[in-house]
Amino acid sequence: xxxxxxxxxxxxxxxxxxxxxxxxxxxxxxxxxxxxxxxxxxxxxxxxxxxxxxxxxxxxxxxxxxxxxxxxxxxxxxxxxxxxxxxxxxxxxxxxxxxxxxxxxxxxxxxxxxxxxxxxxxxxxxxxxxxxxxxxxxxxxxxxxxxxxxxxxxxxxxxxxxxxxxxxxxxxxxxxxxxxxxxxxxxxxxxxxxxxxxxxxxxxxxxxxxxxxxxxxxxxxxxx
Numbered sequence: 478x479x480x481x482x483x484x485x486x487x488x489x490x491x492x493x494x495x496x497x498x499x500x501x502x503x504x505x506x507x508x509x510x511x512x513x514x515x516x517x518x519x520x521x522x523x524x525x526x527x528x529x530x531x532x533x534x535x536x537x538x539x540x541x542x543x544x545x546x547x548x549x550x551x552x553x554x555x556x557x558x559x560x561x562x563x564x565x566x567x568x569x570x571x572x573x574x575x576x577x578x579x580x581x582x583x584x585x586x587x588x589x590x591x592x593x594x595x596x597x598x599x600x601x602x603x604x605x606x607x608x609x610x611x612x613x614x615x616x617x618x619x620x621x622x623x624x625x626x627x628x629x630x631x632x633x634x635x636x637x638x639x640x641x642x643x644x645x646x647x648x649x650x651x652x653x654x655x656x657x658x659x660x661x662x663x664x665x666x667x668x669x670x671x672x673x674x675x676x677x678x679x680x681x682x683x684x685x686x687x688x689x690x691x692x693x694x695x696x697x698x699x700x701x
Contacts, residue, residue, distance in 0.1 A: 536600055540695045541573055543585050545688045549576035554598065560610070561694065562595035573692075588675045588691040596672065598696065605644040605698065607672065609635050616677040617641060618687070619670040621648040632679040643670050644698060668698035 535553040539561065542548065552559075552571045560570035573592060580586075594610035609615050617633045621644055635641050649668050673693040678684040687693055 535699060537598070537605070537696055537698045539571060539598075540697075541571075541576060542688075542693050542695060543578055543580045543691060544582070546580065548573075548578045548580075558597060558599040560595065560597050562610070563589060563592035567594045582691070585691040592674050592692060595674070596694075601642075604642045604646060605670075605696075606640050607635065607643040607670075608640040609637050611674070612637050613675045614677075615675075616673040616690075617643050617670060619643050620652055621645040632677055634677060643672075644668070644696075646698075649698075670696045670698075672696065 535555050537554045539552040539554060539559070540547055541552075560568040562568050562570065562572060563574045565572050565574065573589075573595070578585075591611070591613050593612055596615060597608040597610055599606045599608065604621070607615070607617060614637065615635050617635060618630050619633075620630060622633055622641075623631050633641060646668075671687050671693060672695075673687055673690040675692070676682075676684065676690045678687050678690055684690055
């Protein structure tokens with residue numbers, strides 16, 4: 478089931494050996510500059526709260542975005558796994574449907590209705606896995622999924638019922654170099670994964686940047 482990059486997949490709820498599925502190349506530098514300017518003001522206040530004494534047990538925080546607008550506050554994750562879904566009947570965890578959004582865009586509303594069971598984030602010994610619980614594809618960008626020598630980041634398509642190791646701590650530490658502009662400019666740690674529901678972005682799509690996607694997540698991992 479190889480794609481560009483020779484990736485394979487496994488289905489089911491438990492993460493399996495999965496590389497990348499149908500990756501598409503994006504222009505990461507211009508998107509990086511855009512996302513830093515978008516998120517800097519939103520993140521700063523919330524992150525200060527998360528860094529207060531007694532609040533450092535989280536292993537990641539999650540932000541939900543609709544196009545260029547962040548919806549709601551950061552969701553701090555302390556349990557080994559987290560379900561992110563749209564409607565309360567879909568499970569216990571981060572319910573996106575409970576967030577207050579003023580976005581009336583028809584495409585945004587359409588994609589919201591397709592999130593359904595959403596995704597599951599699971600922290601394992603070898604890294605963090607994302608399992609697609611929904612009925613539609615999700616799209617993921619993570620530096621630890623790519624060749625360390627690559628000048629661009631890939632967007633990986635994950636089909637319903639499949640899982641992918643979206644983040645590898647060991648690889649992230651090896652990539653975080655003092656002169657690495659991209660990692661130094663990411664919010665606080667540089668340990669960031671972006672996930673879009675239903676709609677992809679990048680060179681092979683009409684949307685070049687994730688900030689043009691209707692509904693997406695930003696996951697920031699704690700590097701401590």
